[in-house]
Amino acid sequence: MNVLYVVAIAVWAMLPAYVPNNAAVLAGGGRPIDGGRTYGGRRLLGDGKTWRGTAVGVLAGLAVAGVLNWLAPTVSVTVGVAFPRFPPIVALALAAGAMVGDIAASFLKRRTGRERGAAFPVVDQLDFVVVALLAAFLLAPGWFGRVFTLPVLVAVVVLTPALHVLTNGVAYVLGLKDEPW
Numbered sequence: 142m143n144v145l146y147v148v149a150i151a152v153w154a155m156l157p158a159y160v161p162n163n164a165a166v167l168a169g170g171g172r173p174i175d176g177g178r179t180y181g182g183r184r185l186l187g188d189g190k191t192w193r194g195t196a197v198g199v200l201a202g203l204a205v206a207g208v209l210n211w212l213a214p215t216v217s218v219t220v221g222v223a224f225p226r227f228p229p230i231v232a233l234a235l236a237a238g239a240m241v242g243d244i245a246a247s248f249l250k251r252r253t254g255r256e257r258g259a260a261f262p263v264v265d266q267l268d269f270v271v272v273a274l275l276a277a278f279l280l281a282p283g284w285f286g287r288v289f290t291l292p293v294l295v296a297v298v299v300l301t302p303a304l305h306v307l308t309n310g311v312a313y314v315l316g317l318k319d320e321p322w
Contacts, residue, residue: 146222151296153224154288157206157232158239158273159301163308164201165194165240166317174244186247187257195240202236225288234276242272258320266302 152159171193175185206227213224227235246268250261274297278285289297313321 147292147296148300149220149222150224150288151293151300153209154293155235155270155273155297155301156209157202157227157235158269159304160205161198161202161236161239162243162269163312165191165198165243166312168197169194181252183251183254185251186244187251189257190244190247195244198240199233199236202239203232206232206235225284228281228284231277231281231284234280235273238273238276239269241276242269245272260320263302266305267298270297270301 169189169191171191173186173188174190174192174195175187178185209224210226213226216222217224246261246264247257249264250257250259253261255261274285274289274294277289309318310321312318
């Protein structure tokens with residue numbers, strides 16, 4: 142399998158999961174999901190996880206999947222790569238799974254004594270990917286198996302941390318994030 146083909150499929154297939162956290166940063170604010178509640182003397186999630194950011198993130202992921210579905214036939218013919226289309230359940234699994242993964246990582250950060258914005262290497266880069274992929278696998282195993290072959294999964298795991306660092310660095314430089322990770 143051609144490396145460029147694998148990378149193209151990996152990025153395309155993960156876009157509905159890559160976009161939600163970025164959209165949530167842009168639209169964040171509002172009521173925290175945890176409502177200020179604590180567990181073990183620490184916030185459950187913190188002020189950075191809001192209902193508005195989560196809703197906008199999921200909607201952005203769904204919108205990206207819709208746009209990719211619309212573009213897939215033309216782009217596939219143009220570049221000679223059979224890009225997958227996203228059934229509605231897959232689009233929802235990837236977008237919502239990404240948000241749930243990020244929320245779960247926030248909970249884990251609080252339990253391990255890390256404050257909001259503190260770096261948590263590996264978890265910060267792959268939390269949303271693991272849950273998004275798990276959700277897609279559970280809700281659409283046939284689609285998942287056809288799209289996320291072993292080479293594509295490897296590409297996702299290798300590319301995602303680099304893309305995560307890059308996008309967070311750009312958001313930091315633009316003043317959209319308080320820290321570059």
